[in-house]
Amino acid sequence: xxxxxxxxxxxxxxxxxxxxxxxxxxxxxxxxxxxxxxxxxxxxxxxxxxxxxxxxxxxxxxxxxxxxxxxxxxxxxxxxxxxxxxxxxxxxxxxxxxxxxxxxxxxxxxxxxxxxxxxxxxxxxxxxxxxxxxxxxxxxxxxxxxxxxxxxxxxxxxxxxxxxxxxxxxxxxxxxxxxxxxxxxxxxxxxxxxxxxxxxxxxxxxxxxxxxxxxxxxxxxxxxxxxxxxxxxxxxxxxxxxxxxxxxxxxxxxxxxxxxxxxxxxxxxxxxxxxxxxxxxxxxxxxxxxxxxxxxxxxxxxxxxxxxxxxxxxxxxxxxxxxxxxxxxxxxxxxxxxxxxxxxxxxxxxxxxxxxxxxxxxxxxxxxxxxxxxxxxxxxxxxxxxxxxxxxxxxxxxxxxxxxxxxxxxxxxxxxxxxxxxxxxxxxxxxxxxxxxxxxxxxxxxxxxxxxxxxxxxxx
Ligand code: PHE
Ligand code: NA
Numbered sequence: 001x002x003x004x005x006x007x008x009x010x011x012x013x014x015x016x017x018x019x020x021x022x023x024x025x026x027x028x029x030x031x032x033x034x035x036x037x038x039x040x041x042x043x044x045x046x047x048x049x050x051x052x053x054x055x056x057x058x059x060x061x062x063x064x065x066x067x068x069x070x071x072x073x074x075x076x077x078x079x080x081x082x083x084x085x086x087x088x089x090x091x092x093x094x095x096x097x098x099x100x101x102x103x104x105x106x107x108x109x110x111x112x113x114x115x116x117x118x119x120x121x122x123x124x125x126x127x128x129x130x131x132x133x134x135x136x137x138x139x140x141x142x143x144x145x146x147x148x149x150x151x152x153x154x155x156x157x158x159x160x161x162x163x164x165x166x167x168x169x170x171x172x173x174x175x176x177x178x179x180x181x182x183x184x185x186x187x188x189x190x191x192x193x194x195x196x197x198x199x200x201x202x203x204x205x206x207x208x209x210x211x212x213x214x215x216x217x218x219x220x221x222x223x224x225x226x227x228x229x230x231x232x233x234x235x236x237x238x239x240x241x242x243x244x245x246x247x248x249x250x251x252x253x254x255x256x257x258x259x260x261x262x263x264x265x266x267x268x269x270x271x272x273x274x275x276x277x278x279x280x281x282x283x284x285x286x287x288x289x290x291x292x293x294x295x296x297x298x299x300x301x302x303x304x305x306x307x308x309x310x311x312x313x314x315x316x317x318x319x320x321x322x323x324x325x326x327x328x329x330x331x332x333x334x335x336x337x338x339x340x341x342x343x344x345x346x347x348x349x350x351x352x353x354x355x356x357x358x359x360x361x362x363x364x365x366x367x368x369x370x371x372x373x374x375x376x377x378x379x380x381x382x383x384x385x386x387x388x389x390x391x392x393x394x395x396x397x398x399x400x401x402x403x404x405x406x407x408x409x410x411x412x413x414x415x416x417x418x419x420x421x422x423x424x425x426x427x428x429x430x431x432x433x434x435x436x437x438x439x440x441x442x443x444x445x446x447x448x449x450x451x452x453x454x455x456x457x458x459x460x
Contacts, residue, residue: 017252017255017256017259017260019183020247020250020251020255020260021260021263021264021267022182022183022186023182023247024238024244024247024260024264025182025186025263025264025267025268026182026186026325026328026329026331026332027238027243027244027247027328027329027331027332028236028237028238028264028265028267028268028329029186029189029267029268029271029325029328029329030114030325030326030328030329030330031114031117031118031121031322031325031326031329032232032235032236032272032329033236033268033271033272033275033325034193034271034272034275034297034322034325035117035121035294035296035297035322036232036235036236037053037232037236037272037275037276038275038276038279038280038296038297039292039293039294039295039296039297040228040232041053041213041276041290042280042283042289042290042291042292042293042296043290043291043293044220044221044222044225044228044229045217045220045221045225045291046212046213046215046217046220046280046290047211047212047213047214047215047216047217048216048217048218048220048221048225049220049221049225049228049229050213050214050216050276051216052221052225052226052229052230053229053232053233054269056229056230056232056233056450057233057236057237057265057269058265059442059446059447059450060230060233060408060446060447060450060451061233061234061236061237061239061265062261062262062265063412063439063442063443063446063447064234064237064239064240064408064411064412064447065237065239065244065261065264065265066257066258066261066428066439066443067411067412067414067415067416067443068239068242068244068245068248068411069244069245069247069248069251069257069260069261070248070257070415070424070427070428071083071086071245071248071411071414071415071419072244072245072246072247072248072249072251073248073249073251073253073257073427074086074423074427075245075249076249077249078100078246078249078336078339078340078343079099079100079103079104079242079245079246079336080097080100080101080104080242080340080343081343082100082245082249083096083097083099083100083245084097086419089420090418090419090420090423092418092419096410096414096418098410099242099407099410099411099414100242100245102241102403102406102407103240103241103242103243103336103407104241104242104336104337104340105403106240106241106399106403106404106407107241107242107243107333107334107336107337108337108356108359108360108363109363109395109398109399109403110235110333110395110399110400111166111330111333111334111337111360112360112361112363112364112366112367112395113364113367113392113395113396114326114329114330114333115159115162115163115166115330115360115361115364116155116159116162116364116367116368116392117294117326118158118159118162118323118326118327118330119155119157119158119159119160119161119162120148120155120158120298121319121322121323121326122158122161122162122319122323123148123154123158124298124302124315124319125316125319125320125323127144127302128302128305128312128315128316128318128319129312129315129316131312132144132302133302133303133305133306133311133312133315134306134311134312135306136302136303136306137303138286138287138288138299138303141299141302141303141306142295142299144302145295145298145299148298149295149371149372150371150372151372152368152369152371152372152373155368155371155372156365156368159361159364159368160361162323162326162327162330163357163360163361163364165327166327166330166331166334166357167334167353167354167357169327169331170331170334170335170338170353170357171349171350171353171354173349181324182328185321185324185325185328186325188317188321189271189321189322189324189325190271190274192314192317192318192321193271193274193275193278194274195314196274196278196301196304196318197274197277197278199278199304199308200277200278200279200280200281200282200304201281203281203282203285203304203307203308204280204281204282204284204285204304205281205284205285206277206281208280208281208284209276209277209279209280209281209282209283209284210277210280210281212280212284212290213273213276213277213280223457223458224458226454226457226458227401227454227455227457227458228400228401230401230405230450230451230454231397231400231401231402231404231405232400234400234404234405234407234408235399235400235404236268236272237264237265237268238329238332239404239407239408240403240404240405240406240407240408240411241336241403241404241407242336242407243332243333243335243336246332246335246336246339247332256429257427257428257429258428258429258439275297278301279296279297279300279301282300282301282303282304283296283300286300286303288300301315301318302315305318334353334356334357334360337356337360338352338353338356341355341356366391366392366395367391367392367395369391370390370391370392370393371390371392374390374391375390377390377391378390379391379394380394385397385458385459405451405454405455406451406455408447408451409447409448409451409452412443412444412447412448412451413448415443416440416443416444416447416448417444424440
């Protein structure tokens, strides 16, 4: 254990509260906001789904983010070791470290498909710069995307480029360059999203897009939709798997965990909603199908770029920033795997990054094949909840809808019921007793009950 704590002394803390907010936002804001949120919203009928998602963010996501950052800051180490140390210090079972193990597994699985989608965005940077979108229509854009998916070698190329990027950054250590880069790139992404919303406002069917997102029609909400909304709240905030614990371990003691967690959640949610407002007006104006699945943004935004003035520039910039957003999230997914490998005997940072990165790259081949050669392979058809799912669908479903909520459930129970209460109070800077009581009530009862209810409902 001493080697761990000695190692930690070389690691600097985040330089400021803002730096932590940006880094945590870098992990949170990613493909989840701009790619996944719009397409699952489209598949699940819009407004009612969005409402459930927002409730999950507020009642489940934010309290769990606070709890995770708190564990990380109190432990001051990698998630598994933080949990081991805290349980030992509070005289609890070290079985809680199991949360950390499940988190590492989830990171591994998520990154394997996340990188393939990041590769789509990379390929669209080139397409956009080459002027391919100019004067296109819904059919030609659809054919372009279909062509990409049906070609495993092109997918492999871009998946590989994406993983090389991620491996290079993680191998070099993420602290120094990342902070500065995120500082500049995240605001630009934000501004470009606003430009896209402006375009949707002037050229799309904004009224219908807006109504689709914000007018709840509960007849369209299924129990699977509720589980998807819950799972996405975890996915989009990078929760339930130790990422926020790891980032919290670098958080200086005088920074407010509550305020930062709220800030990160708000930034993440605003980005997702802006993406929705940029996309759905175009979907309706062009007679596209909102429920057309993972290709949704790749089939709507290029239409806009093809028609607007400066579209080549804006399009290239947009997909480049989407890649950046994806990379900053991917790094936070590889980091826990590498951190854990590094803690094994004889593995240094470089070899740890290579072992982890290459294994994840290989696993990514399954996702690539899910879109073409194995598009009809549904390996777990004999289990009802897994019916009709490709390997990609399964990876997505098992991580976001099962592993992350389960991890979050145990984190809430750990902090709410087991962790030393004085320590919880010290970590939170809520001065008035009511704030603390309300937080504890939510974490002890509301959060676990909500997660458990959704789970059980879906199984029955
Ligand atoms: N939150 C990221 C996104 O929305 C994905 C992610 C999940 C990153 C889990 C880290 C951990 O794209
Ligand atoms: Na996100």
